[in-house]
Amino acid sequence: MATSKRPAAKKKCGPCRGTGEIxxxxxxxxxxxxxxxxxxxxxxxxxxxxxxxx
Numbered sequence: 001m002a003t004s005k006r007p008a009a010k011k012k013c014g015p016c017r018g019t020g021e022i023x024x025x026x027x028x029x030x031x032x033x034x035x036x037x038x039x040x041x042x043x044x045x046x047x048x049x050x051x052x053x054x
Contacts, residue, residue, distance in 0.1 A: 011051040016042035020049040 012018030023037040041047040 013042060013045035013049055013051050015044050016049060018049040020045065020047040 013020075016022050020042055021039050022042045023039045025034045026036050026038050027034050042049075045052065
């Protein structure tokens with residue numbers, strides 16, 4: 001009888017928690033006051049949301 005193996009579950013990326021996006025604070029002025037957040041692609045997983053294998 002053959003046994004079926006499930007593919008291993010891929011781990012989520014740590015910094016973006018699997019979403020593929022990271023938000024950074026936006027600062028303006030001489031006092032560097034925070035006025036909001038800007039969303040961008042996660043550079044650790046390049047937007048895939050999965051942890052790197054190496």
